Every structure is written in C-alpha cells, then in structure tokens.
Amino acid sequence: MGEYRKIAGIEHEGKHIPCRLIIFDKDGTLIDFAATWVPLIRKRVAFLLKQLGRNGGLEAFLLKSWGIDPMTGKVDPRGPCPVSPRSDEIIIGTMALYQHGFPWDESKSLVAQAFDLADADGDWREKVVPIKDIQTFLSRLKCDGVYTALATNDERKDTEAILSHLEMEGLFDIILCAGEVEPPKPHPETILTICRKLSIPPEETVMVGDSVTDMMMGKRAGVALTIGILEGGVTPKEELEKVADFVVNSIRDLKFCDF
Known part of the structure; x- marks a missing residue:
C-alpha cells in the first residue's frame, strides 16, 4: 500500500x-x-399485505419464512x-406468496415493490441502532495503525447510507457488499479478496462477527483469529463457541497491544 503502519x-x-x-x-x-x-x-410485510388487500394468516407465514x-x-x-442478502430475501417472500396461490412472476414483483416502498417510507436508516462506542473503537484502531475492512451481505447503497448516518464512512480501508464477491459467505473469497487488495496475508488478519457464517468464512480463509x-x-453463545476461536460479550472487551 506504500504506507507504513505499526503492527x-x-x-x-x-x-x-x-x-x-x-x-x-x-x-x-x-x-x-x-x-x-x-x-x-415488519414494515415490508405491511406494505405487501396492503398491496394484496388480504392477510388471512399470511403475515405470520411471511415473517416465519x-x-x-x-x-x-x-x-x-x-x-x-x-x-441472506436482499435478493435472497425477495426470493423467500416470493416463494411464500407462491405457496399461497399467487403466480410466481406477480409475487416476485409485489415483494420487490414492498421492499422498495418500505425502504422509502421515511428514512429507516436514521433508526439504525449502533453498538455502544463503536465509532470510538474503530477510530482508535485507525489511530493505532490497524487496517479495517467491512464484509457485509447488505446492499452497498444501504451500507453506505448507514455508515454515513453513523459517521463511520471514513473508518474502513475497504468495504465489500452483497454481490461484489462470489461465492459469498461462508466461502473465504471475501476475506481473501480484502487481503489481496490490502497486501496483508490472512495470517495477520482477524475476523470479527456475530454469526456462525462469519466464523466459518474466517476459518476457511486461514485468518489468525475468529x-x-x-x-x-x-x-447463542454456545453456537458461536463451536466455531470461533473465542467469544466476547462486546467489541469493547477486546484487548489490544503493540509489537
């Protein structure tokens, strides 16, 4: 990268x-x-039911789906x-409607429209709930010279809007979103792509996440820690402990040192 950062x-x-x-x-x-x-x-479901003009147990079925x-x-x-990325969620909703007797093409169009309407109904991104002190934590990493990356199954448009609202858009060296790397999580390619772009080997990389999928991706990529x-x-903690190197309650519990 042509830039020195301490380890x-x-x-x-x-x-x-x-x-x-x-x-x-x-x-x-x-x-x-x-x-x-x-x-x-829930808002997406409400818009979808409004479009359909019916419920009859469909609300519960959609949420369960x-x-x-x-x-x-x-x-x-x-x-x-x-x-799941947004595209998969739309397919899941489409299948739910299809199982209730709606034509596939019509169902897919209705679900996609409901997603768009819900997303546009007020700025939901302003209601995003950040983890306590996360901005301070990420800023400290940058000050300490640690490279940071974001690997998410969310769409880039929504990801960038959320980061901007939380004033975190400048705290990552690289961001990869849904559909930008194939195969997706838990395949290791997302991590390997980030490592290649930053010229940092997986052996000097740590994966931090809340899901088994995140941990599996890290393990398969050969990172130093998951x-x-x-x-x-x-x-649940017991599920994460099966695959993670270790589990903490909060990002704030991580302890750093200098080399």
Whole structure:
C-alpha cells in the first residue's frame, strides 16, 4: 500500500497475536441486528399485505419464512434473515406468496415493490441502532495503525447510507457488499479478496462477527483469529463457541497491544 503502519496485536489466553487487519461483519456486529432490521421487515410485510388487500394468516407465514417469530419478533439465528442478502430475501417472500396461490412472476414483483416502498417510507436508516462506542473503537484502531475492512451481505447503497448516518464512512480501508464477491459467505473469497487488495496475508488478519457464517468464512480463509461477538447479534453463545476461536460479550472487551 506504500504506507507504513505499526503492527498491533490482540491479547488472547496470555498470548499476543499479531493483527494488521481486522475484518468486521456489519449487522449484529457494528449495529444491533434485531433492533434495526425487525421493524423494517415488519414494515415490508405491511406494505405487501396492503398491496394484496388480504392477510388471512399470511403475515405470520411471511415473517416465519424470513425467520422471525410473529409474536415475539425474535430472530432465528439459523434462519435466512441474519445472513441472506436482499435478493435472497425477495426470493423467500416470493416463494411464500407462491405457496399461497399467487403466480410466481406477480409475487416476485409485489415483494420487490414492498421492499422498495418500505425502504422509502421515511428514512429507516436514521433508526439504525449502533453498538455502544463503536465509532470510538474503530477510530482508535485507525489511530493505532490497524487496517479495517467491512464484509457485509447488505446492499452497498444501504451500507453506505448507514455508515454515513453513523459517521463511520471514513473508518474502513475497504468495504465489500452483497454481490461484489462470489461465492459469498461462508466461502473465504471475501476475506481473501480484502487481503489481496490490502497486501496483508490472512495470517495477520482477524475476523470479527456475530454469526456462525462469519466464523466459518474466517476459518476457511486461514485468518489468525475468529472472534464471535454477542452484543447486537442473534446467535447463542454456545453456537458461536463451536466455531470461533473465542467469544466476547462486546467489541469493547477486546484487548489490544503493540509489537
């Protein structure tokens, strides 16, 4: 990159592990997943039902199809909602309508329109709930010379709008969004692409995320550490511990050192 940055490290089990690059997931890692996305998904469903002019149990079926409990709003960590890009979510909604007797093409068009209407109905991005002190945390990493990257299944337009609203748009050296790298998570190509662009090997890279998919991607890429985050995510601790090198309650619990 033609730029010198000192090598920082993460303290783990009494060891100092070199870390020149940290790759973050977005939803559930930098922002609270359920608090941010469940209200928007409910709004999408409301617009869809309005277009259809009916309900008859369809609302509950749609929410369940996306992995959301209709009564509690709880997100299924094994469902599509936490890991699927927008394009997949539209297909899931389309299938739900098709199973209720609606033609496929019409269903796909209606679901896509409902998504667009909900997204445009007031600036939902202003209701995004960031993890406490995340801006300060990322700023400190930049000051310490650590490269930072964002790997998300969200669309670039929405990602950039969210980062801008949270005043975090300048805190990442590289951002990769849905559809920009194939195959997607949990395939390691997203991490490998970031490492190539920044000329930093996976062995000096750390993956931080809230999902099993994030951890699997990191493992397959051969990163130095995979760190699971509980605050803001929906994956139970015991599930993350099966695949992550270690799990912390909050990003604020990470301990750094200099080399």
